[in-house]
Amino acid sequence: MTGRRTSELLVGALPIALLLALWHGIAASGMAPPSLLPAPLAVFSRLVEQLCNPVFLEHAAITLLRLFAGFAIAVVIGVVVGVAATGNRMVEALVKPVVRVLAPVPKIALYPAFILILGFEHASKIALVAADAVFPILLATYQGTSAVEPKLVWSARAAGTPARKVLFTIVLPAALPSVLTGCRIGLVISCIVVFLAEMISSTNGLGHLLVYAARSFHTVDMFVPLIAISLLGLLLNASFNALRARLLVGFPEEW
Amino acid sequence: MTWRLAALPGLPPLIACLALLGLWEAAARIFAIDGLPPAHEALRQLPAILGDREALLHILDSVRRMAIGCALALAVAVPVGLLMGRSRLVAAFFNPLLMTIYPVPKAALMPIIMLWLGIGDASKTLVIFLGVSLPLIYHSYQGARAVEEKMLWSAAAMGMSPLQRLVRIVLPASLPEIFVGVRTGLVLALITMVTSEMIARQSGVGNILFNSLDMALYDTVYAMIVIIGILGFVLDLGFEKLRARLVAWAEPVHQIAVGTT
Numbered sequence: 001m002t003g004r005r006t007s008e009l010l011v012g013a014l015p016i017a018l019l020l021a022l023w024h025g026i027a028a029s030g031m032a033p034p035s036l037l038p039a040p041l042a043v044f045s046r047l048v049e050q051l052c053n054p055v056f057l058e059h060a061a062i063t064l065l066r067l068f069a070g071f072a073i074a075v076v077i078g079v080v081v082g083v084a085a086t087g088n089r090m091v092e093a094l095v096k097p098v099v100r101v102l103a104p105v106p107k108i109a110l111y112p113a114f115i116l117i118l119g120f121e122h123a124s125k126i127a128l129v130a131a132d133a134v135f136p137i138l139l140a141t142y143q144g145t146s147a148v149e150p151k152l153v154w155s156a157r158a159a160g161t162p163a164r165k166v167l168f169t170i171v172l173p174a175a176l177p178s179v180l181t182g183c184r185i186g187l188v189i190s191c192i193v194v195f196l197a198e199m200i201s202s203t204n205g206l207g208h209l210l211v212y213a214a215r216s217f218h219t220v221d222m223f224v225p226l227i228a229i230s231l232l233g234l235l236l237n238a239s240f241n242a243l244r245a246r247l248l249v250g251f252p253e254e255w
Numbered sequence: 256m257t258w259r260l261a262a263l264p265g266l267p268p269l270i271a272c273l274a275l276l277g278l279w280e281a282a283a284r285i286f287a288i289d290g291l292p293p294a295h296e297a298l299r300q301l302p303a304i305l306g307d308r309e310a311l312l313h314i315l316d317s318v319r320r321m322a323i324g325c326a327l328a329l330a331v332a333v334p335v336g337l338l339m340g341r342s343r344l345v346a347a348f349f350n351p352l353l354m355t356i357y358p359v360p361k362a363a364l365m366p367i368i369m370l371w372l373g374i375g376d377a378s379k380t381l382v383i384f385l386g387v388s389l390p391l392i393y394h395s396y397q398g399a400r401a402v403e404e405k406m407l408w409s410a411a412a413m414g415m416s417p418l419q420r421l422v423r424i425v426l427p428a429s430l431p432e433i434f435v436g437v438r439t440g441l442v443l444a445l446i447t448m449v450t451s452e453m454i455a456r457q458s459g460v461g462n463i464l465f466n467s468l469d470m471a472l473y474d475t476v477y478a479m480i481v482i483i484g485i486l487g488f489v490l491d492l493g494f495e496k497l498r499a500r501l502v503a504w505a506e507p508v509h510q511i512a513v514g515t516t
Contacts, residue, residue, distance in 0.1 A: 009351075012348060012349075015348060016355060037371075093267070098271045100267070100268050101268050101271045104441075104442055104488055106448075108450055108453075109464060109479070109480050109483040110480060112465065113290075116291060116473060196363060200453060219367075222366060226359065226367070229358075229360060230358050230359040233357075234355070237358060
């Protein structure tokens with residue numbers, strides 16, 4: 001079994017190694033000048049250098065602040081509205097059509113409106129992150145809570161449990177796997193959206209660094225923030241999966 | 256009352272649209288800030304934009320790039336996903352790579368791809384293709400993995416070649432799951448389309464949207480937001496209809512509409 005796993009890991013490392021080799025090959029052969037395609041080594045050494053640079057870290061911290069603020073708002077709104085829509089038919093009738101209309105709208109198109117209303121600072125970016133992350137969380141919560149076995153709720157109610165306690169001891173724990181899946185998707189989306197928002201209009205943050213480097217044709221510096229945000233996404237995804245594994249011992253893992 | 260209304264398909268979303276417009280109008284009147292014109296002023300711009308030949312050409316440009324990007328993604332991603340689902344080796348080959356590029360913001364690749372392919376159609380279509388491919392591969396993979404083994408054994412016993420099995424059994428059986436991927440992909444295509452046009456302002460809806468923002472034509476900004484919103488909603492609706500026709504036999508798959516870029 002372990003032999004099989006290692007060989008599968010090796011097979012999986014192959015395309016990544018091939019891509020890196022191709023990248024290195026093209027850069028080293030001089031087919032593409034470094035201003036178009038810097039060598040992978042140059043990019044990674046620059047990345048390491050930047051990770052020790054307080055200015056770069058400050059930009060990253062600003063990005064993280066916006067990311068988590070928007071994500072937190074999305075989690076609160078998504079879970080509360082999702083639970084309310086399952087529990088109350090009026091709310092459901094109200095929320096469902098609104099979600100049906102708003103969910104497929106590309107939220108990035110709303111960004112100009114957010115800029116005009118909330119200004120160029122943190123608020124408009126946080127609003128965009130929240131708007132993008134809220135729908136997967138809301139839908140997952142709604143699906144999770146409406147799939148809870150009604151008999152569980154009935155038994156608890158028959159045993160005299162008050163409605164609020166049923167919500168916290170039965171409905172939410174039973175819906176947790178679905179809610180967490182929604183949150184994980186929302187987290188990756190937040191990561192991407194905050195970067196795009198900073199690319200569009202910002203004076204700080206990782207996205208701004210990319211645009212700034214593009215304007216001054218520092219190709220190496222264009223790759224660095226992109227890799228940084230991708231690493232951040234991988235890291236957040238992995239830590240979320242670890243959290244999920246702790247909270248839901250025995251549930252199957254997901255991609 | 257609400258349930259009788261809900262029995263009419265299309266009516267609740269329509270009411271929701273009107274309610275949202277009403278909210279917007281009210282908010283604009285209450286807060287009275289420059290950045291938020293009342294709904295009716297923005298909507299008045301709609302016929303002007305839709306009647307303008309140049310603006311229509313921009314919108315067509317965007318839709319064309321999106322269609323080409325999506326078609327390419329379908330042609331590449333579905334076979335890859337199906338193969339991954341049926342072969343452990345192929346899955347082991349692609350999975351780590353896909354997991355690594357999954358959190359990369361595809362639209363953010365635009366400035367770099369622009370260096371190589373210019374600001375024209377090629378780079379934007381490529382970015383859309385990349386954005387749509389990942390969810391498509393993932394869902395085709397999941398769909399192909401869940402195909403009933405016994406059906407494949409029977410087919411093999413009846414003398415079907417591996418390729419025939421893939422096309423005649425695995426593909427139809429995975430179709431509901433593939434459609435989930437297509438739906439996610441459509442949302443992504445739209446987001447990537449707008450963002451790429453915003454970064455490389457040359458043509459398209461994103462170009463009009465952000466140029467009018469820079470020129471402080473706020474009515475046009477909001478009218479464009481409405482147009483892009485309608486585009487997203489109509490695509491989603493049309494796709495649902497298509498799905499309902501093609502895979503009516505399958506139970507509706509519960510899915511989470513994702514909007515990664």
